[in-house]
Amino acid sequence: MKFADFPKPSVTADIVIYTIQNKELKVLLVKRNIEPFRNKWALPGGFVRIEESLEDAAKRELREETGVEEVYLEQLYTFGEPKRDPRGRVITVAYMALINSENISLKASTDVSEAGWVMIKKIPELAFDHKKILDYSLKRLRWKFEYTPVAFSLLPKKFTLSQIQRIYEIVFNKKFDKRNFNKKILSLNILKEEGINKDVPYRPPMMYSLKKNIDEIVEIL
Amino acid sequence: MKFADFPKPSVTADIVIYTIQNKELKVLLVKRNIEPFRNKWALPGGFVRIEESLEDAAKRELREETGVEEVYLEQLYTFGEPKRDPRGRVITVAYMALINSENISLKASTDVSEAGWVMIKKIPELAFDHKKILDYSLKRLRWKFEYTPVAFSLLPKKFTLSQIQRIYEIVFNKKFDKRNFNKKILSLNILKEEGINKDVPYRPPMMYSLKKNIDEIVEIL
DNA sequence: TGAATAGTGTCTTTCAGACAATATGCC
């Protein structure tokens, strides 16, 4: 059988975009405008163009939906059950992005009537196997939080120790002891002090930033 | 643009099959019979059939090359750079398998003139981006060894503590203290005793087996 | 009894976790 003779599947890149807003972990969902699953919520995604890398496709979706460029982005898993899309064989490469939701304006694209941040605790029924992808991403997210400092990518460049702790508490849905938490974070030795922020109506906190880029710190699986 | 109008990439499943033979970690490589990269070594793999899941495609390749059915199999990563295959756009979903190489007979398939176990320290130049895939798999393998008990899948059903230790020593290329090692393995509480093997010309060792299936124990990422 | 491998315990260090009082700045 020759190369060109194989029937080819379609390939899409879907992306689970996490952020934190109002002390809640949220995911970006879009409402589908077209069949199949018209009017159902789904993860943002779309076909990978023939001359475009998988990561570029994920970045393009991310940009189209949120306008954001610089984020933590990671390939999650590839879902390829033959019946996962009623239109035919569609394989999807799932990505996860973590963004700091300041200055994000959502834009709906053509296949989509609405886009919105949805609390992780209130996810509606989703199109395709997107529930499975989301569940998978959440496991990975928690895992990554536990073993790597990806949490910092949900924050602005400068942040306080309390802000990081709040993010951990939201993601794991439990409280941590402040002394132990600070001890652990500082012992990672990835932060540098950025001076004291006096613009607060209480004791001014030390601001920190990352010594290096997140991707350099995380690097491994 | 309609669904069917998108130009589609080809999708393959490539598989990094590890085993241990003669105290060496080895990978199964095949020698390509056809262009491109004719006469170069490559990872076994092939096109995903239109009605076949990705995992089934990987299992099929595994079976075609080794005849093995029951193994540890895990999806690694999907490689999709536009130029990775000179024939056109080919996306490959990479899998990793760990097998116990007793009773394996290699069979060359039609696109391949030869198949063989190659020491990880002596990998030749590889076709496509297979070197990258292999490097990635080795990182993941070591990571998995450190944090999960996948090592057991390189052994027969019944094994001794020394056998496990030997495998760890091979994979990490360093020695471990026997007392500490045994303590750690037993504290995992995943082994059951299977009686003493008297068929050895030295002190008869206790044989162990896993309480549960590997996949149940590993489960998480 | 020598060769080969199995099996076993203690001490030290390190890390995680429990736990509460004081400091700073604003009003």
Add this chain to the structure above:
DNA sequence: GGCATATTGTCTGAAAGACACTATTCA
């Protein structure tokens, strides 16, 4: 002074790591 948040240290228990001798079988 009252409010809001920041900052800091000790103790305890668990796990990891260093370290060496005895046990069993066979030839």
